[in-house]
Amino acid sequence: MNDIDLLAGILSRTGDLVEGVxxxxxxxxxxxxxxxxxxxxNHLVGWLRVxxxxxxxxxxxxxxxxHVCGSDPAGEFRAAAAGLVAGWRNHGFDRQVRVMKGELPGPMVFNMALMxxxxxxxxxxxxTGQPVPFTDEEAAQVLERARVTLPPQFRGEGKAFGEIVPVAEDAPALDRFVAFLGRDPGAAPASA
Structure with a gap:
């Protein structure tokens, strides 16, 4: 699967999840x-627009x-997703990409979006109790990229990512990816 197809597939499935809320x-x-x-x-749509x-x-x-979504959050998400995929197709990866007030290497920004x-x-x-729609192949590819994109200094209390959660080496790729981000793949959200 090429890079653009990987991103487009993940964004399409995430858009379906947004619509399913x-x-x-x-x-x-x-x-x-x-x-x-x-x-x-709101976070998903706001950062996709960035x-x-x-x-x-x-x-x-x-x-x-x-960012606060309007009456059609899925439509907002899909429009921004289409623009993001088109941007990578039209402008390529070998460049600096602005993310808020700074610029980062294109491949790093691409990997950040996948993650x-x-x-x-x-x-x-x-x-929301929806089936997790992502494929093992997607998760394996994003996990490989996450391992080179996410440095240890962004992990820990008060930081964007938790410590890596231990899982079996032969666990499904999605479980290993989620654990790499610092989440327990078997966890459910805390009750309200």
Whole structure:
């Protein structure tokens, strides 16, 4: 599977998860303690707009942490996802990409997007009781990229990622990926 197909598949499945959120699920907790379902959905869309703008060589105006989805969150997600995929197709990977106020190497930003939408897609599926739609091949490829993209200094209390959760070496790739991000693959969100 090539890079663009990998990203497009993950974004498509995450978009389906966003669409599958029912109004009565918005206040449910997620495996990310800082987010309930509605906040996680806003985060997914807000940051996708940041990635899409940077990949398209445009500045992002605003703060993605303040993004609030309108009446069609899945439509917002899919529009930004299509723009992000088109940006990588049209502009390639061998360049610096703006992410908020800084620039990072294109391959690093690409890997960050893969990690973000596979990881938070899993979070959203678990929180809302939807089947986790990602394939073992997708998870294996993103895990390989995550291992070279996510340095130890971003892990620990008060940081973006938890410590790696131990799992069996022969565990499914998605479980190993989720554990690498610092989540227990068998965990359910804390009760509200």
């Amino acid at each position: 029912r109004p009565d699920q918005l206040s449910l907790p997620t495996t990310c303690a800082a987010y309930d379902v509605e906040a996680l959905r 990635f899409e703008a940077g990949c398209g060589d445009r500045p992002y105006e605003g703060d993605p942490a303040e 973000e939408y596979l990881g938070h897609g899993w979070d959203l599926a678990v929180a």
